[in-house]
Amino acid sequence: MPKDHGIGAAQKRREDVRFLTGAGKYTDDINVYGQTYCHFLRSDVAHGKITSIDTSAAEAMPGVVRIFTGKDFEGIGGLPCGWQVTDKNGDPMKEPPHPVLAQGKVRHVGDPICAVIAETLDQARDAAEAIELEIEELPAVVDMRAALESGSALVHDELTDNLCYDWQFGSDQAAVDKAFADAAHVTTLELVNNRLVANPMEPRVAVAEYARANDESTLYTTSQNPHVIRLLMGAFVLGIPEHKLRVVAPDVGGGFGTKIFHYAEEAFVTFAARQINRPVKWTSTRSEAFMSDAHGRDHVTKIELALDAENNFIGLRTDTLANMGAYLSTFSSSVPTWLHGTLMAGNYKTPAIQVNVKAVFTNTVPVDAYRGAGRPEATFQLERLVDKAARELGVDPIKLRRQNFIESFPYATPVAVEYDTGDYVATMDKLEEMIDVPGFAARRAESEAKGKLRGLGVNCYIEACGIAPSNLVGQLGARAGLYDAATVRVNATGSISVMVGAHSHGQGHETAFPQVVADMLGIDESMIDIVHGDTSKIPFGMGTYGSRSLAVCGSAMVRATEKIINKAKKIAAHLMEASEGDIELKDGMFTVAGTDKSVAWGDVTLAAYVPHNYPLTEIEPGLEETAFYDPANFTYPAGAYACEVEVDPDTGKVTIERFAAADDFGNVVNPMIVEGQVHGGIAQGIGQALLESCIYDADGQLLSASYMDYAMPRAGDVPFYMVDHSCATPCTHNPLGVKGCGEAGAIGSPPAVVNAVLDALNHAGHDVAHIDMPVSPHRVWKAMQG
Amino acid sequence: MTKVTMTVNGKAVSKEVRGNMLMTEFLRDELHLTGTHVGCDTSQCGACNIHVNGETVKGCTIFAAECDGAEVGTIEGQANADGSLNVIQQAFQDHHGLQCGFCTPGMVMSAATLLKENPKPTEAEIRHYLEGNICRCTGYHNIVKAIMAASGQDVSTIAAE
Numbered sequence: 001m002p003k004d005h006g007i008g009a010a011q012k013r014r015e016d017v018r019f020l021t022g023a024g025k026y027t028d029d030i031n032v033y034g035q036t037y038c039h040f041l042r043s044d045v046a047h048g049k050i051t052s053i054d055t056s057a058a059e060a061m062p063g064v065v066r067i068f069t070g071k072d073f074e075g076i077g078g079l080p081c082g083w084q085v086t087d088k089n090g091d092p093m094k095e096p097p098h099p100v101l102a103q104g105k106v107r108h109v110g111d112p113i114c115a116v117i118a119e120t121l122d123q124a125r126d127a128a129e130a131i132e133l134e135i136e137e138l139p140a141v142v143d144m145r146a147a148l149e150s151g152s153a154l155v156h157d158e159l160t161d162n163l164c165y166d167w168q169f170g171s172d173q174a175a176v177d178k179a180f181a182d183a184a185h186v187t188t189l190e191l192v193n194n195r196l197v198a199n200p201m202e203p204r205v206a207v208a209e210y211a212r213a214n215d216e217s218t219l220y221t222t223s224q225n226p227h228v229i230r231l232l233m234g235a236f237v238l239g240i241p242e243h244k245l246r247v248v249a250p251d252v253g254g255g256f257g258t259k260i261f262h263y264a265e266e267a268f269v270t271f272a273a274r275q276i277n278r279p280v281k282w283t284s285t286r287s288e289a290f291m292s293d294a295h296g297r298d299h300v301t302k303i304e305l306a307l308d309a310e311n312n313f314i315g316l317r318t319d320t321l322a323n324m325g326a327y328l329s330t331f332s333s334s335v336p337t338w339l340h341g342t343l344m345a346g347n348y349k350t351p352a353i354q355v356n357v358k359a360v361f362t363n364t365v366p367v368d369a370y371r372g373a374g375r376p377e378a379t380f381q382l383e384r385l386v387d388k389a390a391r392e393l394g395v396d397p398i399k400l401r402r403q404n405f406i407e408s409f410p411y412a413t414p415v416a417v418e419y420d421t422g423d424y425v426a427t428m429d430k431l432e433e434m435i436d437v438p439g440f441a442a443r444r445a446e447s448e449a450k451g452k453l454r455g456l457g458v459n460c461y462i463e464a465c466g467i468a469p470s471n472l473v474g475q476l477g478a479r480a481g482l483y484d485a486a487t488v489r490v491n492a493t494g495s496i497s498v499m500v501g502a503h504s505h506g507q508g509h510e511t512a513f514p515q516v517v518a519d520m521l522g523i524d525e526s527m528i529d530i531v532h533g534d535t536s537k538i539p540f541g542m543g544t545y546g547s548r549s550l551a552v553c554g555s556a557m558v559r560a561t562e563k564i565i566n567k568a569k570k571i572a573a574h575l576m577e578a579s580e581g582d583i584e585l586k587d588g589m590f591t592v593a594g595t596d597k598s599v600a601w602g603d604v605t606l607a608a609y610v611p612h613n614y615p616l617t618e619i620e621p622g623l624e625e626t627a628f629y630d631p632a633n634f635t636y637p638a639g640a641y642a643c644e645v646e647v648d649p650d651t652g653k654v655t656i657e658r659f660a661a662a663d664d665f666g667n668v669v670n671p672m673i674v675e676g677q678v679h680g681g682i683a684q685g686i687g688q689a690l691l692e693s694c695i696y697d698a699d700g701q702l703l704s705a706s707y708m709d710y711a712m713p714r715a716g717d718v719p720f721y722m723v724d725h726s727c728a729t730p731c732t733h734n735p736l737g738v739k740g741c742g743e744a745g746a747i748g749s750p751p752a753v754v755n756a757v758l759d760a761l762n763h764a765g766h767d768v769a770h771i772d773m774p775v776s777p778h779r780v781w782k783a784m785q786g
Numbered sequence: 787m788t789k790v791t792m793t794v795n796g797k798a799v800s801k802e803v804r805g806n807m808l809m810t811e812f813l814r815d816e817l818h819l820t821g822t823h824v825g826c827d828t829s830q831c832g833a834c835n836i837h838v839n840g841e842t843v844k845g846c847t848i849f850a851a852e853c854d855g856a857e858v859g860t861i862e863g864q865a866n867a868d869g870s871l872n873v874i875q876q877a878f879q880d881h882h883g884l885q886c887g888f889c890t891p892g893m894v895m896s897a898a899t900l901l902k903e904n905p906k907p908t909e910a911e912i913r914h915y916l917e918g919n920i921c922r923c924t925g926y927h928n929i930v931k932a933i934m935a936a937s938g939q940d941v942s943t944i945a946a947e
Binding site for chain 1: 887
């Protein structure tokens with residue numbers, strides 16, 4: 001019998017009612033009395049020197065309130081990067097300034113140069129057309145390899161080259177060299193992890209207002225982490241102290257990483273509202289989103305696997321070029337390093353691993369975390385490589401994986417992390433059952449009878465979620481702590497508001513988080529509401545990304561609820577004239593062990609706020625507790641994915657016929673929400689594998705800047721997915737035993753799709769070692785022609 | 787400025803509007819019906835889908851002036867008279883057919899016209915019909931399932947093979 005209450009229940013989402021009736025309140029739905037509208041004049045060239053800006057004609061246009069240029073930001077801090085990476089020589093990464101509005105140079109198509117504030121949006125746009133701007137175009141740096149050649153044009157003139165850092169990590173050089181020297185077989189693969197655009201369906205929006213009398217600023221913004229924006233913008237860009245700056249992220253229409261970062265536009269509207277003493281609103285168009293939202297992925301990698309004569313993995317080394325774009329976005333530097341290199345062991349007990357990453361500046365939009373952030377890049381290269389090794393050795397790819405699985409935990413990898421739990425055999429067993437491996441031959445025969453090729457692709461993945469602990473990440477260069485916070489406020493009548501630092505933008509926190517508290521207290525979920533997304537209401541919080549909400553913020557909520565229970569038991573003991581140690585809480589009733597005495601939850605909460613009969617000398621009135629939780633380790637969700645494709649040999653078109661995902665997320669609070677997260681991640685992974693590609697031409701022009709040019713997965717591109725999370729090994733170090741499920745689908749699915757396509761082609765006699773993503777009909781057809 | 791008169795969710799409205807005002811602007815800015823969302827500039831995503839004289843139309847591709855005299859329906863008018871969710875909305879909640887909620891109004895509006903035209907659509911027909919509605923969260927699995935369920939079909943065995 002499935003649970004209908006508390007942890008483990010597939011409760012329907014309470015937030016759905018407002019979203020389904022048009023009553024959601026997204027940032028663009030917010031209009032402030034007297035607001036002005038902002039339009040940014042952006043660079044239409046990839047690289048150039050600004051030789052003159054004349055705004056005089058534009059300023060005289062109807063409705064124009066004020067026009068800002070880079071001059072207005074001289075001496076004001078630029079946008080900071082939140083992670084300092086140290087390169088292999090011990091030098092800090094190069095960290096050129098990232099101005100709010102361009103200072104003398106433009107460095108990517110979409111770089112903001114001027115901002116026009118007007119009474120209406122049309123007036124702002126019209127006036128921007130009248131700005132006389134002269135840019136002397138410079139050679140654009142687009143290709144990463146060319147960017148590193150001597151003599152390349154420089155994205156940042158003050159640097160000597162376009163290299164941000166050269167990072168090396170993992171086992172001793174000698175150990176890795178020995179593994180490759182001893183190898184019976186070495187498999188090598190060069191591949192591209194294609195550049196993507198996150199594309200949450202809600203474009204970014206920022207609305208700022210300023211109360212001059214109190215010197216208080218409020219920013220409404222489409223953010224996954226309003227406190228992080230308050231900290232970065234307040235302390236590093238505009239110099240506004242936290243108590244004078246409120247950041248609100250109301251309903252947010254998807255994030256996928258791209259709404260983590262602090263962006264120029266939100267700093268600008270906050271600054272401008274103070275300058276003109278009126279509210280300022282900016283709403284991104286979709287094309288602006290393509291040229292100003294941080295992009296994802298964009299790695300070029302060479303990876304090599306050393307195997308002994310028994311096909312055991314004995315060494316692994318990778319060389320990656322990682323595109324940073326023109327500036328360092330908030331967490332950009334951490335993605336190809338600590339979020340990628342540390343995952344290179346995957347699910348395998350390879351004893352010697354070395355990871356090399358060169359991060360490169362180019363005249364493109366900044367690149368930062370996108371769903372999975374570093375882990376999809378690690379998984380794709382490793383799982384493609386293992387498949388290639390199996391083909392070269394003529395062994396079954398599933399058997400080769402199983403033979404090399406890590407099977408005892410905890411397991412310390414050669415790349416610095418310690419997996420606390422896992423059962424990779426169990427998820428692979430489950431996957432084989434779900435996808436029906438024995439039935440594949442018959443399905444292949446059916447496809448062949450229709451003139452189609454059929455392939456089965458399988459892979460594993462491991463990821464690291466809930467990035468922590470703070471003292472460790474601090475040593476690794478993080479400029480922030482990675483804990484989270486929650487306040488449980490019990491009201492006099494027993495209802496509860498839980499203020500959480502995590503932010504829900506599709507993940508269903510408003511439903512799932514109360515399930516946890518309700519379970520702990522034995523009361524109904526309807527008595528509990530979650531408050532999130534407003535720095536004026538919440539103690540603090542690092543927000544939602546890296547599949548961390550439940551593992552980190554949920555744990556803070558558990559700790560705060562435990563404090564509530566402890567205090568409530570003291571009150572109950574007083575009311576029942578019993579010893580505190582004898583008090584038990586079950587189903588919302590406090591009882592004295594071994595007696596028939598009881599008081600209800602509501603009696604205790606009322607006593608806390610009307611403390612007539614209350615142990616005032618021992619405890620304070622009221623019932624509200626806050627906890628900050630800093631995890632002891634990452635969590636390590638893992639699993640195995642399988643994809644079956646049909647390939648049309650005449651056109652090269654790939655169709656996904658079946659898809660199965662067996663995930664280990666540890667304990668699960670709301671299985672319906674978890675499955676939904678996996679579905680969405682898989683679709684994004686299929687999008688990366690088959691459809692999506694962000695393309696710049698050789699001059700740095702962005703060719704894919706709308707949904708006409710950038711192929712988003714649509715309903716007809718994907719199948720129903722088979723998903724399972726029953727092979728659970730609970731996390732050992734957080735109170736809920738949860739691991740995080742938000743990114744798994746996007747991490748686990750791209751290699752399954754590409755492995756399946758290659759299986760189809762090779763089985764049909766085409767000797768194809770690799771096809772880069774997106775595996776488009778043209779690429780498949782070309783590969784088939786040899 | 788042009789005067790437009792139309793019925794929106796059963797209520798008569800009359801406003802002076804710019805000739806180039808899109809229906810999305812008219813609904814959002816003039817009528818404060820912010821459930822109709824704008825997700826792209828190129829009539830691709832369908833977050834702005836509304837009903838005009840019973841047909842699904844992208845609100846970003848039609849001027850308010852073109853809707854003069856029309857019967858317009860938006861997401862705000864879809865619930866039952868007592869405020870409870872209609873069959874399609876309820877199926878979306880029951881089957882977790884939404885996450886961030888941004889594309890959802892457009893999905894519900896499309897689903898309503900689909901089921902009017904084709905009361906028992908197959909999976910393939912639903913996926914084809916939703917070609918003009920992009921969702922980035924759900925992977926479409928539960929949207930397709932919800933629409934099948936709203937049409938009275940048994941969805942209990944989907945992907946349980």
